[in-house]
Amino acid sequence: MNQQFVVVDIETTGNSPKKGERIIQLSAVKMDKEKIIDQYTTFVNPGISIPPFIEELTGINKGMVKDAPSFDKIAPFLRDYIQGCIFVAHNVLFDLQFLQNEFERVGVPQFDGNMIDTVELAKIMLPTSDSFKLIELAESLSLSHDRPHQADSDALVTAELLLYLMDKAKQLPLVTLEKLADLAMHVKSDIDLLLDEIIEEKRKHIEDLPDDLEVFRGIAIKKKQTSVKTDNYRERYEYPETTEEKERLLTPFIEYYERRMGQFEMMDIVHTSFQEKKYAVIEAGTGIGKSIAYLLPSIYFACKERTPVVISTYTVQLQEQLLKKEIKTLSNLLPFSFKTVLLKGRSHYVNMFKFEQSLRERDWQYDSLLTKMQILVWLTQTTTGDVDELNLSSGSSVYWNRIKHDGWHLTKEKDPWISRDFYLQAKKTAQDADVIITNHSMLLTELVQDIKLFPDFSHLIIDEAHHLEQAARQHLSIKVSYNQSKFLLSRLGIYEKKQLNYQLEKLTEAQNITVKTHAFELDFMVHELDLAIDELFMMIGQFMQHSHHKKEKSLPKFRIRLTKENRNKYNWDKIKLGAEQIVALLIDIRKGIQERLDSLNQKSEQLNNKEKAVLEEIYGYSQELKELQLSIGALVIQPLDHHVYWIEGDKRALPNSISIQAQPVSVQLELNEKLFKKMNSVVLTSATLTIDQSFHYFKEGIGLNTGLKVTERSIPSPFPYQELTKLYIPNDIPEIQQVSIQEYAEVITNHLIGIAQVTKGRMLVLFTSYELLRLVHDYIKSCGLLEEFILIAQGITSGSRTRLTKNFQRFEKAILFGTNSFWEGVDIPGEDLSCLVMVRLPFSSPDDPITEAINEYYKQRGINSFTAHSLPEAIIRFKQGFGRLIRRSTDRGVIIVFDRRIETTNYGKAFIKSIPSVPIEHGNLSDIIDSIEKWL
Template identity: 80%
Template sequence: MNEHFVVVDIETTGNSPKKGERIIQISAVKMNKENIIDQYTTFVNPEISIPPFIEELTGINESMVKDAPSFEEIAPFLRDYLQGCIFVAHNVLFDLQFLQNEFERVGVEPFTGSMIDTVELAKIILPDSDSYKLIELAESLSLTHERPHQADSDALVTAELLLYLLQKANKLPLVTLEKLADFSMHLKSDIDILFDDIVMEKRKHIEDLPHDLEVYRGIALKKKQLSAKIDHYREPFQYPETSVEKERLLSQYVEHYERRNGQFEMMDAVFASFQQTNDAVIEAGTGIGKSIGYLLPSIYFACKERTPVVISTYTIQLQEQLMKKEIKLLSDILPFPFKTVLLKGRSHYLNMFKFEQSLSERDWQYDSLLTKMQILVWLTQTVTGDVDELNISTGGSVYWNRIKHDGWHLTKEKDPWISRDFYLHAKKTALDADIIITNHSMLLTELVQDIKLFPDFSYLIMDEAHHLEHAARQHLSISLGFNTSKFLLSRLGIYEKKQLYYQLERLSDAQNISVTVHAFELDFMIHELDLSLDELFMMIGQFIQHSINKKEKSQPKLRIRLTEESRKKPSWEKIKLCAEQIVALFTDIRKGIQERLDALNQQSGQLKNKEKALLEEMYGFIGDLEQLQSSISSLVLHPLEHHVYWIEGDKRALPNSITIMAQPVSVHSALNEKLFEKMKSVILTSATLTINHSFHYFKDSIGLNSNRKVMEKCIPSPFDYEKQTKLFIPNDIPEIHQVSIQEYAQDITNHLIGIAQATKGRMLVLFTSYELLRLVHDYMKACGLLEEFILIAQGITSGSRTRLTKNFQRFDKAILFGTNSFWEGVDIPGEDLSCLVMVRLPFSPPDDPITEAINENYKQKGINAFTAHSLPEAIIRFKQGFGRLIRRSTDRGVVIVFDRRIETTSYGNAFIKSIPPLPIEHGNLSDIIDNIEKWL
């Protein structure tokens, strides 16, 4: 291998050299496998102006490049500097292609050597990294990165990253490296050069495996160890009753410890509820330390009574946080040992038998290939086999669906990996756990279905409990989407001869299986099914188009409720006929596949492992096929009682975007029967459970029966909101229904521009409508008054909620626009956020199918649906939105509510009463801006 690399980074005026964009800075670091040798850096005069966004991002301005050389002047030297080396960059295809275009423009020969992408290499060597962005990799690996988005700093940190990745690769077992070298020939950059070189070096001397690794069936993996059962008999389990005892316990390990009386109150409430086998609903305000508030008493109770306590959260982030932060802290603090496990659904775990067999397939599809390589490295690190540890692409998730665990369809003993199975290991680990951490979805699956992963338990804490109703509704929902249906058929092999059905057919022929449904018949039915599904969704697309009203015609995304009335339309009758034909085809296809599988299963003693793995995958597929058939039946042919049905889709992508959904109107009876009645004690907690200090709405929404003993406790936040924040309500914004949405958006924009300049950005703007968000974003971008500001908008700026939030925190002058998911779960402490704007009060749209069905349900009972459901739901969301601003005792900021209904309606005051007491100011835009500037 060539011993030298040149790591290159460029800063440019834009992404496209063909459209006249130019380089403004370039840096090249020369290095070998061990050391950095040299660095060349220069600004480049682009001979065009630098856009404000680029200046804000890079810190490079016109004065810095004015006297710099042009690219034409440095190109010959740069070309010589690169010659004979391997070209390396973070996202190499961009940097190298841009340079090649510039070389061509100035008449210099292009670079002709090999290239390596550190993004691609990092994905393989660091498969569990949260992000592969350079700035975030540097931070997680503690690499010095002084000036992100300047070429000299970026190139240097990329060189250090390459050294780190090479060292990590060198430590991998030879058996892993040999497989990586084989697969890497088919990647986008020339990483095979690196792996071939390392393999050649390793083969020169015999090395011992690290003591915590083993090689089994040709794959290196980390050894699993079951921790010994903790004997609590002789341990003193005196729960710290007094505040002094609690403070002494916590203060010895917690840096900068601050006593929180609310946290102590919560501990006592949890412990007492468990001891007295009561339920409890606890609203714990922001800042009281809720997680420790329920974990500490749970651990004391679980260890003392020798019974597990299950902690359920709504989000994976909170699960991980509890394990990595609070549980780790408590294991240091408490004077006795305890055991905690994190449990997830079966499909989270890797099936090693299926994975082993997939490695022998000569399938060079990029995402599958990269994911195989990531898993090979990950197996040397993981003891859980939990996919949430992996950072795989969307395409990689398709491959994961093939190799995930879905139980055993042959007997367990026929799986050669049974002794190292991750799912069974999780079950064994949970048997003697004191604390089991899971999520609402997994918990409901465990309680409703007969897949038993948990040991028997009777004590439960539900954090983020305001999501319980939604989680239960989601869990009991039925859905049918065009893309999922077609993907299932693609797995069967409708498009590629090497897929499941054709492999099964070849195996059946080889084993001389006798069948009643012949291959040609099955083949015909599968193609008929494919065509019928196309026809079904085409007709549903036409049904949507004919059902929308004038207002909806202007909106790309649609939600059409299916009612008894709409099902009487002739067009729906045609859809039903098509669905009947599909269900019949499904039945015949399943019968044809099942008889082959059952016959082969009886002969499984004669089959090779690869063939057994095919049977396992095929049995799993049959289960998916059965589920799809059941969904079509319930959604189209035999609607369930007390369910709300709707169709959603994007007009720009019909029929591909179509999904039919059904959810129960009420989850009361299901939660009572499957959850509350099975438990001795359930603690439900969140920062937002009450309306005007009453738990009535929350308890009613989840069906927590009045015949159960329930302790109610509302623990206020310790923050001093009167000093830390101020609420502004502008009085010169029109009522939204009095003007067009475009006029309303322009008014909002004018106010936001003034407020942004007063707060210097650092502003989160919450919307309830994506259409309004898009209009305001576009108006603000076009106004020309905020060129130095970065506008980051959900659905417009690419990236997940977490990525958008991180990008917002990186810039001094940034405005973040968000809808539904941004009203909660976004944590931006400190000076990064000093202004929160709520454009509208967060009522659910009245035509939302679920809202509509719930409201109808109330009306049938003679109850006012607005006061019983719509208003309380909006108040809870308002409280969640308000909670985004103050996250620490040192935070300060302003809240601005544009919706005039908070003042002009009889119910508006209910929103004000739902948040802590704080100063409120009314006024026109100029008064408010003056007051904001003074206050901040």
Template identity: 60%
Template sequence: MKQRFVVVDLETTGNSPKKGDRIIQIAAVVIENEEIIDQYTTFVNPCVPIPSFIEELTGINDEMVKQAPLFEEVAPELTRILKDSIFVAHNVLFDLNFLQSEFNRVGCPEFVGLNVDTVELAKVLLPTSDSYKLFELTECLAIKHDRPHQADSDALVTAELLLQFINQTRELPLVTLEKLAKLSIGLKSNLNEIFEDILTEKRNHLENLSEHLEVFKGIALRKKNKKYSNYNYREKKEYPLHQHDKQKLLSNGIKHYEVRDGQHEMMDTVYEAFRLNKHAMIEAGTGIGKSIAYLLPSIYFSKTENQPILISTHTIQLQDQLLNTELKKLEKVLSFPFKAVVLKGKQHYINLFKFEQTLYEADQQYDTILTKMQLLVWLIHTETGDIDEVNLSSGGKIFWNRIRHDGWHLSKERDPWIAKDFYLYARREAENADIVITNHSMLLLDLIQKQQLFKEFNYVVIDEAHHFEKTSRGFLGEKLEYIPSKFFCSQLGSYEKKQLFYQLEVMVQKQKISLKMPTFELDFIIAELETEIDELFTIIAEKLLKNEKKNKGHHKLQIRLSNKLLKEKSLQPILFAAERVISSVNQIRSGLEERLSQLKKISEKLSEKDKALLEEVFSYDHELVSFKHSIQHLLLEQTNEFVYWLEGDMRAIPNSISIQAQPISVSEKLSKEFFAKRKSVILTSATLTVKDSFRFFENELGLHQFADLIKKQIPSPFPYSEMTKLLIPNDIPEIREVAVSEYVEAIANHLIAIAQATKGRMLVLFTSYDMLKKTYELMKESGLLDDFILIAQGITTGSRMRLTKNFQRFDKAVLFGTNSFWEGVDIPGEDLSCLSIVRLPFSPPDEPYTWAKNEAIQAEGKNPFSTYSLPEAVIRFKQGFGRLIRSGTDKGIVIVFDRRIETTSYGNAFIRSIPSVPIEHVSLKEMIETVENWL
């Protein structure tokens, strides 16, 4: 490749040169003939102070740049270096635009030429990467990165990244590269220069396609793994009953294996429950190693009894961990082969027929172009066709909705890709596997769609079982949101869909059949539907905002749609709007079905392109059916078994609005239609008991009806009393006795002092976003933590995983979280030394589901607080407490600010449900001394 590239990286005081932000360091690396031939770097005096956050991030301070040249002094040299080059940067628009702005400011000519963004190139070539941040990419590709966030180091590794990407591009099959080159013209940076150059090279040489790949209909695919082909290896295997045998087996195959009696006890409980055909609930404390504890007996039982075992998890992360880590360990441990696969719902798998046809479309939408390129590269690597492997943008997910699998509406055999279909392959693999891993939602398909995907699975393990009841409620309920509804309608009315409907009309007319509803009329009704949906959600928005005063300033707005409320005059406009939406949906479906029924009769005569179009229209018709059913159930045909409500966020009306329904109880349904139809179901989690009793989850899941239910509590092997202390401040006001503002002020003052004592490394858990925001603002505005990084959910941008990673990167950081941060956050070691719980995690009594649940419990003559509210809060508290100690070497402090834990009769329920730890009631001064001594 003969182009000259100059890789540039800037460190700046902020993101906006127009607001006075300036460059503090510049680096440029010159590449010619794919070799680094020169490097240039300099500090730059910005003539403004460097913010503490930037100093923490980069390590560059005011003293280091005081004697550095001004930008106008280095600009001529930069202009010389960049001349006749392709400008390269990681996130090129930031560096290039910032530099152009500075050139303008000092009167230098702007850079004129092509640019390449290594972020964009990474997204195309590494579609499965979790992150496209420079530090994480270099870590993944084993590129040494000495000083992240210093320009000279960042520019050098970006140059090495570019060279690696050029080599990776050369390794792509010719057919893939041809399609990438054609699509890349629509990207934001000039990647087409790289693709076209390498394409020219490859066309001059005969290509030897890798033996792992095949080309079908112009698309390169990875061949399916033949490892388990026609696998049917079943043979009785003697389960290691004695502790010594288990220890010997596991220590031989697992490095640094630690003997844990609790793990062996859980193995025996799982195996015994399977053998006796009984259901079991097992609470396994942190550090037990519960994944291995249920996988090992599951494999032995499966081999011995010729029975497949289904493992269900709540999160994709745990599915991946089971398949790629825990089961890999057991492959080394066991002397016999076993087969384990992951099976998900068909919507997770790509429909290759639809995807192929979209490649012939002339796209102008950026996210669609980028996603097509990602998928073309992904298809030469994936063996599963599961989209969860791909890091899609939000726009990419929209495109995915067009090409995801939803079965066959025409005859399956007419799909030319049928032999390559990933979903069918996954189903076949699952049919003769020993262990099949899935998720709770997939497992619940049986209950609502009667698909009986798992009818042959009589033995099931449900991990993360504390989520199973809530997942069941969500899955058996309904949810209609404004943005997806609006998007669905806009897709129906898009230019592409109008063209598609006109093509259908032409196809029908060729059969000399006249249509009752011409396409122009169909277009009109689709436009009407979009307007009617806007009207429906506008009326709902007005109703929510009128109710805002009752929400006491909270951003989350909710109105429960009780039978009494639905009869009120104020709600009639919502019901009338819903009826108009249903009427339009019925008309659109009538027009589509008229076309589909005629064309289905002659589908064998259609071209492949026409068949793919037809499949897409069938998918839209199915979505219309689902959309109509949701509106009918949510607003027009309500039942007493469900709770219904309107919800929105005051800061994002109408975009945040949703209409929701959930069954008040899933106990009966799960009992009769799930547990009763299986021989043995094991439910396990670290949090299944309240005050050493399983009664709460037994009742919620319907397991109280099984008299022979096995219940086992296996405590954590960690010596908690030596690893942590629980501190309860005695100088914080009681939350029920003061205004929220006074309570928040006291909390903020304590947290500032604690953060200084712990030097950050603190996670603060809240039960409401509003309290989190007010506390964060008070701590930020105090000026006492200017050298700390404060990272707050909902304020700092990024996902939970991104916020957690950023927290771990900085020495002096405080992480504020609510809702999802109470569980699933794993920060082992010294990165987290202090956990602060601001309030006991009770659900608000006026929250629609809690309100309806409490009403139902009261109607049964029971106490709603002790039956539901308290146990639910205790379970959540246990989850929060579990964030601190994640390994046997962790140490830290837990602080509970809510004094109800000691001043109320029910407070002891929280204490009794966590491991035994020393508890101290202390003033702020005593707390700081304790923290400093302990840490």
């Protein structure tokens, strides 16, 4: 393939040429497989106005295109320029299709040739990349990208990206490339052309594999690193007791080091707690440097006492940060070596036996195909086999469920990959680690469910500890959804070749095994089960319609608590009968499957590897059926004591959206007995643990208040908040209870428009209600006063929280609307965020099933549920929300609280007292706008 590539990028007024959208700039870069040859760029007069959003995004305005040629003038030259080349673009289907439509519109022949999508190619060659957006790939690969969203810059950087990706492909082993080329024939763009040429070149020479790679059973993988615990008996593990010793240790290796006495104080508390077998709760304000503060004494203790310390976090982001940043820093500065491992549940690891067999299937489903290609490349890089390293598409979950690790059902020794098994390697590595990093869920699996994954340990750090109660509830929860149940059943069946029962039946017949339950009986039961699940969720949907609160009738999404009272109404008995029928069918189907599995297991010596892999998959699947059976029993037929039950869904998508769930009302006893009492020492830390300088609420929720002596310390943030921020409370906003939600949204909208204009956007608006968020977003959009602003709203703008936050940071004038999950864990440092608005104080809705059940729990004990639970919970979330604004000592901005209750109620003072002392100003909208303008 000695032909040229043409890399094209277009900027347009919108996404649809059929609806009259037009090109405003175009650039085409000609290149061969080694270098860039030429570039043609032009603005294009679209003949229509450029929307404000596009102008803000691209920086292209009407003045720039006014004297530019129209598309029909450049089309003949452009067609000749690109014809005969391979057409390349980042998201090629958009650029090529738009151009083809425009060629057709102006009567020029369409492009006729092959195409390559650099998004698709990047997903395959860079499977662990955080993002496949052009701007983020360019940044991560240090490719020069001066003007993102302008065609000449985008086309040039896409050309450089293509060269980089081709180079990455050339570095892959031949055996990997051959497997990729076989699969690439069925992807969306013509990547197989690239791979075939590289393979042809490689076959001309004898290939030497890099020293760190090996080929095993036809798959190139990274060689396993032998884990050897360093024998450090002669090392001096003398913890740095004094300030001078700590500074001597930290100063040489930490850039821009500043003395933080709060950090030193926290180090000493952790060190003392471990030495004296004590428990401690430490609230460490933003900027303390708490990760180093607990890691450093933990490492000293683990190495000196030759016993592991476990660090548990709530979020994957913090785990990654600890490994890549803080652990790396400490490994440079400590005078001895130590070993750290990140340990996760087995479903995070790829089962190589199943993966190997799946490569032999002729399955051209796109997500499965792409995931196989990503994994083949990743296996030449990964030492862990942990799926969290991969950036997989949402559609890949079906395939991952098939190849993930779920233990061994045949004997371990029959797995040919046993010597290179990633999960076993992770467990083995953990056995001689000094520090084990894990998450709350994994920790609870180990301790609450007594599943042995960790080595023996008795010293524990729990970071993000304000999430421990919630994590324990989630861990002990039960959930069954319509979609999950139907998906599980879709993998059953007798007469379709891809389905498991078909494969099981063929194996049974091939081995001449006689079974009691005939294939047609099993298939009939599966069909009956499918109908029974439809019927059950249809009845649950009807039950939900009857049970709805009047004020919620207008809302599409619902969450209804299941109590003894409403279980006695609205035909719950029929629902129970339907559930009993499902459980009976599941038991019979599992018996039929198990009968075949047991017989085949006895003849496993006569099975080939593909057949063994099928058996492993069916064993795992049978376990999932058992979990469904037990969950339906506990949710519908025989409810558990001391649990809260609820149904949730969306009325616009019934029954598909329905799920039924249960959680324990209290986790105090479980955590106290299974977690705290098993440990010699536990240190719990977070930036938000106290209410009015007291840890009582936090300790009560997690069961740390019964018979255990606990050191308590609140270490304030070192930031000078008095200089960095100012709190505004408008006095011209009505109480929400006194007006309709529409009127309240209108008032909020007026205030936000005024504030946005003076702050130039850079504004995060936190809501407690999605309905109010949607109303305000729609009012702002329709009024036309903020047309030059980009509005990014959770639940309206597509994308995850991380993606919405990144998009917000990308635009000069932007407003980000968020509900529950945006009150914490969002990190927007510097000038990207200068204004934080809290629309309401973050109380949970009293109608929320979990809140309602917890309130009842307190009332039964004769305790005021508002002061014991609702208020403290809201204050903790308020503190988390406040913490979004000032993330660094150089940050500066304003906070505005629209909820008048913060000053009109007695409890409002508790919110003010919970945050650092900051200047507070009251006033009407115009006064506040003037003040913000002067202050900023």
